[in-house]
Amino acid sequence: ATGSAPAFAQGAPEVKWRCVSSFPKSLDTIFGAAEVMSKRIAAATNGKFQVQVFAAGEIVGGFQVLDAVQGGTVECGHTAPYYYVGKDPTFALGTAIPFGMNCRQFNAWWYVGGGDQVFNEFVNTYGVQSFLCGNTGAQMGGWYRKEIKTVADLKGLKLRIGGFAGQVLAKLGVVPQQIPGGEIYPALEKGTIDAAEWVGPYDDEKLGLNKIAKFYYYPGWWEGGPALHTFVNQKAWAALPKDYQAIFEAACHEGNTMMMARYDAGNPPALKKLVAGGTQLRGFPRPVMDACYLAALELYAETSAKNPAFKKVYEHYMKFLEDQVAWFRVCEGTYDNFMANRPKPGAAPAKKA
Amino acid sequence: ATGSAPAFAQGAPEVKWRCVSSFPKSLDTIFGAAEVMSKRIAAATNGKFQVQVFAAGEIVGGFQVLDAVQGGTVECGHTAPYYYVGKDPTFALGTAIPFGMNCRQFNAWWYVGGGDQVFNEFVNTYGVQSFLCGNTGAQMGGWYRKEIKTVADLKGLKLRIGGFAGQVLAKLGVVPQQIPGGEIYPALEKGTIDAAEWVGPYDDEKLGLNKIAKFYYYPGWWEGGPALHTFVNQKAWAALPKDYQAIFEAACHEGNTMMMARYDAGNPPALKKLVAGGTQLRGFPRPVMDACYLAALELYAETSAKNPAFKKVYEHYMKFLEDQVAWFRVCEGTYDNFMANRPKPGAAPAKKA
Numbered sequence: 001a002t003g004s005a006p007a008f009a010q011g012a013p014e015v016k017w018r019c020v021s022s023f024p025k026s027l028d029t030i031f032g033a034a035e036v037m038s039k040r041i042a043a044a045t046n047g048k049f050q051v052q053v054f055a056a057g058e059i060v061g062g063f064q065v066l067d068a069v070q071g072g073t074v075e076c077g078h079t080a081p082y083y084y085v086g087k088d089p090t091f092a093l094g095t096a097i098p099f100g101m102n103c104r105q106f107n108a109w110w111y112v113g114g115g116d117q118v119f120n121e122f123v124n125t126y127g128v129q130s131f132l133c134g135n136t137g138a139q140m141g142g143w144y145r146k147e148i149k150t151v152a153d154l155k156g157l158k159l160r161i162g163g164f165a166g167q168v169l170a171k172l173g174v175v176p177q178q179i180p181g182g183e184i185y186p187a188l189e190k191g192t193i194d195a196a197e198w199v200g201p202y203d204d205e206k207l208g209l210n211k212i213a214k215f216y217y218y219p220g221w222w223e224g225g226p227a228l229h230t231f232v233n234q235k236a237w238a239a240l241p242k243d244y245q246a247i248f249e250a251a252c253h254e255g256n257t258m259m260m261a262r263y264d265a266g267n268p269p270a271l272k273k274l275v276a277g278g279t280q281l282r283g284f285p286r287p288v289m290d291a292c293y294l295a296a297l298e299l300y301a302e303t304s305a306k307n308p309a310f311k312k313v314y315e316h317y318m319k320f321l322e323d324q325v326a327w328f329r330v331c332e333g334t335y336d337n338f339m340a341n342r343p344k345p346g347a348a349p350a351k352k353a
Numbered sequence: 354a355t356g357s358a359p360a361f362a363q364g365a366p367e368v369k370w371r372c373v374s375s376f377p378k379s380l381d382t383i384f385g386a387a388e389v390m391s392k393r394i395a396a397a398t399n400g401k402f403q404v405q406v407f408a409a410g411e412i413v414g415g416f417q418v419l420d421a422v423q424g425g426t427v428e429c430g431h432t433a434p435y436y437y438v439g440k441d442p443t444f445a446l447g448t449a450i451p452f453g454m455n456c457r458q459f460n461a462w463w464y465v466g467g468g469d470q471v472f473n474e475f476v477n478t479y480g481v482q483s484f485l486c487g488n489t490g491a492q493m494g495g496w497y498r499k500e501i502k503t504v505a506d507l508k509g510l511k512l513r514i515g516g517f518a519g520q521v522l523a524k525l526g527v528v529p530q531q532i533p534g535g536e537i538y539p540a541l542e543k544g545t546i547d548a549a550e551w552v553g554p555y556d557d558e559k560l561g562l563n564k565i566a567k568f569y570y571y572p573g574w575w576e577g578g579p580a581l582h583t584f585v586n587q588k589a590w591a592a593l594p595k596d597y598q599a600i601f602e603a604a605c606h607e608g609n610t611m612m613m614a615r616y617d618a619g620n621p622p623a624l625k626k627l628v629a630g631g632t633q634l635r636g637f638p639r640p641v642m643d644a645c646y647l648a649a650l651e652l653y654a655e656t657s658a659k660n661p662a663f664k665k666v667y668e669h670y671m672k673f674l675e676d677q678v679a680w681f682r683v684c685e686g687t688y689d690n691f692m693a694n695r696p697k698p699g700a701a702p703a704k705k706a
Contacts, residue, residue: 003590003592003597004591004594005594007365007402007594007596008365012360013360040599043595043599046596102689104456104614104617107614108613108617111611112614113618137684138684138685138688200684218688219685219688219691238356240357243359243399246393246397247397247600250397250600250603253603254607256610257610261457261464262464264457264460264461265461267680268680271679272676281683294696323622324617326625327617327620330571331572332572332689335574335577336689338572338574338642339678340681341682342452
């Protein structure tokens, strides 16, 4: 880029932070959101404020990001809050719950609808401030060796799936399996599991699951728009110069937007390749979706009864979701649906009226 | 916010830019995108880099933003490129064309798919560099005094609509009317026009069109995800310190994300109010949509034949759109459609398998 000499004077304080990612570098879209953030911060401060990103396992494991940030081992981390549902199910509401908001709806909830405040009130109890930094968009429903034609086909199905979605599916007879990404392929190949969900075409293709399971289901109703966050240690945040804080926040916004854009750009060609290679696309049958949806509501009622923090964030989230869905149904949805089913170019020309 | 003393030293250069908006302050979501940008730039530089935003008419009129930036009257402007289709129809591809990409698809095209480069190659010929800075999402199809039931109902309809959409509809007998926002209400009230499109519930409610036209149509197929831009004079850009450039870019990203979030948060309650007040929602009938779509393709073919710049950007855009729609149809669309039609909470509980 062109531009004159940088404005940051030599006297500006040098700040070096470490950011631990929950993801391997191979997941370049997700891992990349933290890199987008880091690069922007460096460029915006003439290199005075450096946030070095470490892949999962380099400093701490992918699921230890919250602990590392909370304990001050590192200043920040890029992660999916729902990895910490074992500590408290409320974390799920920061990423995705089954039949939750899509990417745009979640952004609106977070940035404008008060989601930022209500969720941060919760994560602040862990000594952490959370900034939205990425989204995968609606994920696929995973790879299956046999078709799912009825709710009964879920019974006994050993499906690699975690968190709330696993609990919802357990209500319908699925035996959820928690398996790290790198071990999915051998488990599915050996038949230890019958099916596995991961992300979407762009990431799934890299795991090669299409080679060992033919049916690729949609949509992944448990992740309609999972959000990634940058967790920041509150003490480190408070010590940061105010203009660096502003730059950090802006860089997280950019990580958020760019990650979604990269998935949206990467998924279509990957899906085409998969389908060309023999993958069979299948939509979950409506009765299966309905049963899962009602099982999810049951789970949320149970969780709310036990956990006031969950109840508070959940009710805030659901109120916003109801309005969002009603609006998207009218305008955004009818537009997308027409585009998905528009006449083929080259069909009969428009009749002059 | 907390935070220690700012890092920008006293020696950092003070830069003051003026940003002319194409919009009045009353359109707080659109006008607000430039304010988001401006505030972030000031906060990120400890006030050293100030971008003051002027509403339409304060320095130049809303449609003179390109001229003002190109001529160096101001350093930058926040506008919708399609306002300049009179200079060249290629500008439309920077905002929206009928049956074009939705917000997420456009972001993916711009940020990852090469849209930024191909569109800037065109606007650079005007001495301008363009940064994405806002989106309204899919707009509504406007306010009609009589229902549109068939393609024949379009014949002779005096509809307030501009640009490409007006040209498409003219092929079907509509008499497009170009009327500034502030004059729509009296024109519709007096019967000078039969119908008018504006933006969506949040903005339309302010104009009060619901009081004089009962039928509110969706979707606004001519604006499936119109993008706003910050135009920057290329010489001003080149003279900017590199770190200020980085901050400016990040701030535009944020303006882009925030504007969409604000519309998404604001539209649902506005729509509810309109419907509660007697507004009748109507979807454009499928044959009307089909006829408009085919008329649009005809117009694009005619325009491409006459204008090589349009042809180049259009073909790049459409190739990306095809892939996007195919992917959204599979995953994002089926998810949104299920959510739009999910069983009512409180219905029969899930059957245990």
